[in-house]
Amino acid sequence: MANLSTSYLGLTLKNPLIAASSGITSKVKNLIELEKKGVSAIVLKSLFEEEIVTEMKDNFNKMGNQGFLYPETLDFYEHDTLEEESSVKYLELIREAKKNIEIPVIASINCVTAGQWTYFPKEIQNAGADALELNLFILPTDLKRSSQENEQVYFSIIEEVKKQVSIPIAVKTSYYFSNLLQMLTRISESGIQGLVMFNRFYSPDIDIEKLEITNGYVLSHPEDLSLTLRWIAVLAERVSCDLAATTGIHGSKELIKVLLAGANVGEIASVLYSQGFDSITKMLQELDSWMEVKSYASIDDFRGILSQANISSPAAYERVQFMKYFKGYKE
Ligand SMILES: Cc1cc2nc3c(=O)[nH]c(=O)nc-3n(C[C@H](O)[C@H](O)[C@H](O)COP(=O)(O)O)c2cc1C
Numbered sequence: 001m002a003n004l005s006t007s008y009l010g011l012t013l014k015n016p017l018i019a020a021s022s023g024i025t026s027k028v029k030n031l032i033e034l035e036k037k038g039v040s041a042i043v044l045k046s047l048f049e050e051e052i053v054t055e056m057k058d059n060f061n062k063m064g065n066q067g068f069l070y071p072e073t074l075d076f077y078e079h080d081t082l083e084e085e086s087s088v089k090y091l092e093l094i095r096e097a098k099k100n101i102e103i104p105v106i107a108s109i110n111c112v113t114a115g116q117w118t119y120f121p122k123e124i125q126n127a128g129a130d131a132l133e134l135n136l137f138i139l140p141t142d143l144k145r146s147s148q149e150n151e152q153v154y155f156s157i158i159e160e161v162k163k164q165v166s167i168p169i170a171v172k173t174s175y176y177f178s179n180l181l182q183m184l185t186r187i188s189e190s191g192i193q194g195l196v197m198f199n200r201f202y203s204p205d206i207d208i209e210k211l212e213i214t215n216g217y218v219l220s221h222p223e224d225l226s227l228t229l230r231w232i233a234v235l236a237e238r239v240s241c242d243l244a245a246t247t248g249i250h251g252s253k254e255l256i257k258v259l260l261a262g263a264n265v266g267e268i269a270s271v272l273y274s275q276g277f278d279s280i281t282k283m284l285q286e287l288d289s290w291m292e293v294k295s296y297a298s299i300d301d302f303r304g305i306l307s308q309a310n311i312s313s314p315a316a317y318e319r320v321q322f323m324k325y326f327k328g329y330k331e
Pocket residue numbers: 020021022023045046047108110135172198199200218219220221246247248249267268269270271
């Protein structure tokens with residue numbers, strides 16, 4: 001057996017495969033099963049900022065008036081779709097997880113403002129979470145807000161959360177920035193310990209028979225890896241924080257690729273839904289066999305050897321036009 005251990009957010013992990021945040025990681029029985037199948041850490045289902053703030057219903061009108069809440073959030077309240085005690089249940093989930101599994105438990109909060117919810121990370125830390133993943137995304141659809149204003153929100157949130165906790169913080173981000181590399185580098189320098197690239201978002205689709213808006217593809221496909229792979233490779237060696245790759249890891253091949261590009265770990269969700277939890281064991285066995293064939297004794301022996309900084313033709317990651325390489329493709 002090769003040594004699959006790696007480090008992420010200052011935690012020593014037995015291998016580089018983490019269960020990403022999803023509905024699956026909201027149930028303790030699943031967490032126990034995921035650990036048995038071999039994942040090295042688990043990111044719990046995100047608690048939404050709106051769910052935390054729900055518990056402050058008394059302050060609701062005041063917050064709305066002060067612009068802390070987005071219209072979508074106000075909508076949530078009006079339709080009363082949130083369980084009143086979600087945040088209490090979330091702390092219970094963390095405590096139960098810590099009681100039942102030995103691998104690190106990473107809590108996750110989805111947030112879009114640096115508003116009143118930011119007291120809550122301390123509760124998460126007190127409940128025993130080993131780290132916190134901040135799931136940050138502001139879809140830039142408000143024409144009145146400048147890019148700088150949108151970007152500043154990320155830093156304000158990180159700053160507020162950092163004041164509350166001493167556990168490591170990872171930021172899970174999107175790729176919707178005009179200068180992605182600069183933004184990710186700035187986030188990495190904001191005192192966090194890891195970047196998780198990239199989140200997968202709910203996307204609308206259209207049913208042309210019913211003329212209705214429907215859900216787009218919820219689960220990813222292995223082809224979706226290419227975006228993650230490029231930016232992990234470009235960012236590795238450029239930032240001092242750790243990198244987690246997510247979106248498109250469906251098998252050992254994709255996991256090996258992101259490690260070669262420089263990721264510390266891969267986070268998986270879709271494959272757990274589409275192929276079940278046995279896919280974890282298979283991926284880890286295949287990673288081990290591949291390392292044996294290549295004579296790598298540990299993950300560090302090959303991690304990042306194909307990052308942009310470590311290859312002789314770094315332009316390979318910057319190529320965006322098909323022109324020269326696919327001239328004549330299936331003509
Ligand atoms: C059904 C489902 C629910 C998810 N819920 C969350 C969530 O609550 N918080 C979060 O940060 N990511 C969530 N994700 C995104 C996953 O954590 C993961 O980053 C993304 O799906 C890309 O990985 P994959 O290609 O392995 O699916 C969810 C994904 C799926 C498929």
